Amino acid sequence: MKLYEFQAKEVFARQGIPVPRGRRASTPAEAEAAARELGRCVVKAQVHVGGRGKAGGIKLVETPAEARAAAEALLGKPLKGFLVHHVLVEEALPIAAEYYLSVTIDRTPKRPVMIASAMGGVDIEEVAASTPERIARLVIDPAYGPMGYEVRMLCDRAGFEPRVRRAVGDIAHRLYRVFVESDASLAEINPLVVTEAGTVIAADAKFDVDDNALFRQQALVAYREESEEDPIEAEAHRRGVNYVRLNGDIGIIGNGAGLVMSTLDLVTRYGGRPANFLDIGGGARAEVVREALSIVLMDPNVKGILFNIFGGITRGDAVARGVLDAVSTMDIRVPIVVRMAGTRAAEGLKLLEGSPLIPAASPAEAAKRVVELVKQRR
Ligand code: GDP
Ligand code: MN
Numbered sequence: 001m002k003l004y005e006f007q008a009k010e011v012f013a014r015q016g017i018p019v020p021r022g023r024r025a026s027t028p029a030e031a032e033a034a035a036r037e038l039g040r041c042v043v044k045a046q047v048h049v050g051g052r053g054k055a056g057g058i059k060l061v062e063t064p065a066e067a068r069a070a071a072e073a074l075l076g077k078p079l080k081g082f083l084v085h086h087v088l089v090e091e092a093l094p095i096a097a098e099y100y101l102s103v104t105i106d107r108t109p110k111r112p113v114m115i116a117s118a119m120g121g122v123d124i125e126e127v128a129a130s131t132p133e134r135i136a137r138l139v140i141d142p143a144y145g146p147m148g149y150e151v152r153m154l155c156d157r158a159g160f161e162p163r164v165r166r167a168v169g170d171i172a173h174r175l176y177r178v179f180v181e182s183d184a185s186l187a188e189i190n191p192l193v194v195t196e197a198g199t200v201i202a203a204d205a206k207f208d209v210d211d212n213a214l215f216r217q218q219a220l221v222a223y224r225e226e227s228e229e230d231p232i233e234a235e236a237h238r239r240g241v242n243y244v245r246l247n248g249d250i251g252i253i254g255n256g257a258g259l260v261m262s263t264l265d266l267v268t269r270y271g272g273r274p275a276n277f278l279d280i281g282g283g284a285r286a287e288v289v290r291e292a293l294s295i296v297l298m299d300p301n302v303k304g305i306l307f308n309i310f311g312g313i314t315r316g317d318a319v320a321r322g323v324l325d326a327v328s329t330m331d332i333r334v335p336i337v338v339r340m341a342g343t344r345a346a347e348g349l350k351l352l353e354g355s356p357l358i359p360a361a362s363p364a365e366a367a368k369r370v371v372e373l374v375k376q377r378r
Helices: 005-014 028-038 064-074 124-130 148-158 162-181 211-216 218-227 231-239 257-269 286-296 316-329 345-352 363-377
Strands: 022-025 041-045 058-061 087-091 095-106 111-117 135-139 184-195 200-202 206-209 242-245 250-254 276-279 304-311 336-342 358-360
Touching: 005 022, 005 087, 005 162, 005 206, 022 028, 028 041, 028 064, 028 087, 041 064, 058 064, 064 087, 095 124, 095 162, 111 124, 111 148, 111 162, 124 135, 135 148, 148 162, 162 184, 162 200, 206 211, 211 218, 231 242, 231 286, 242 286, 250 257, 250 286, 250 363, 257 276, 257 304, 257 363, 276 286, 286 316, 304 316, 304 345, 304 363, 316 336, 316 345, 336 345, 336 363, 358 363
Parallel strands: 250 276, 250 304, 304 336, 336 358
Antiparallel strands: 022 087, 041 058, 041 087, 095 111, 095 184, 111 135, 184 200, 184 206, 242 276
16 A cells, blocks of 8 residues: 555654645645645645656745745646645755655565665665665664664765765664555655754655554555545555456456456457456455446446456356355346356356356457447437
8 A cells, every 4th residue: 555645654653754834725825825825835636656856746936826836737637647636735844855755665685675875866776776886775673673873874885975874774773663564665765855954854755554463553554545546446445456447338257467467458459448457366266256247237337247267276157156256145237158167167268158248268259259248228
């Protein structure tokens, strides 16, 4: 789960990491009011993606009227493929230097790693590619956390100015603490700004929480409600269904992300438009299948459904039972095409005989069939 910058900064501030004064705004009027309070400021589009600066999502403004205009230009419009619902209006900082500081998991030593660089503000991936020697890393023993001397050496290797090392070190320890306590997979500050007066402050914040830990991160789950724009996706998450809403009219359900993706491609190739991605995963039982169908049918655009099941651990007969069970208990008014292969596929298809479900021999045939049926209903 990704947090928005304004949410991440709330989390960081609670941990004592200095962040700029700021207000979230969802309308141009709110942005204008915030700017009146804050003075010269930056208006920042809140989307779950980095590189907003280069894409025009960060605007420096001098007056409340300019803040209003900047918010108007950003709100309700897409930025790097994401619709902007909120902006963050923040006091502008007198920037002297931009550093980079983050904590993430390094899968090779299977430990948290702290990454620091004096080349902040730009894409860290670019720095890593062109001048890797400018990036310093500290692999952390989770039993002890980062030691004071280790962090001091990291700051030294990163090339941080001596006068700010104490302040940066303090932030580094707090960043590690919030990373561990929140079961984060990434806690990143880029840029960590050194102001002209020599104070250190987190001008940007990225925070990703491991979805598998959300059961014990209730305080953070509240942020998800706030950040999730699509109500069906939100409901799917609550029920533990792996669902992404798309804008077509053919519901897609399959097992395995790769199979579902290729099914989306096939449907598109035969002239259809997928309404969603939904992966029921391996070993899916009847209950899971029913849940999946009910999520897909929450989308009123759906005019037909394609099931593409490749039985491995997942058994064809179990899926067939799930579909039949769902069809008999739910009021389904759209055609459902089923393609099944692999473990107990024959048994599954046999169970479907005599039901309104439409069997198909291959993925291509299934895709063609569902596209035809949906076209008739448009
Ligand atoms: P990102 O591009 O999505 O990573 O967004 P950032 O929040 O990192 O902003 C990109 C760049 O905008 C930063 O590297 C800064 O150079 C600039 N910027 C961000 N905040 C401020 C600010 O408060 N004052 C000034 N002058 N520049 C800022
Ligand atoms: Mn940034």
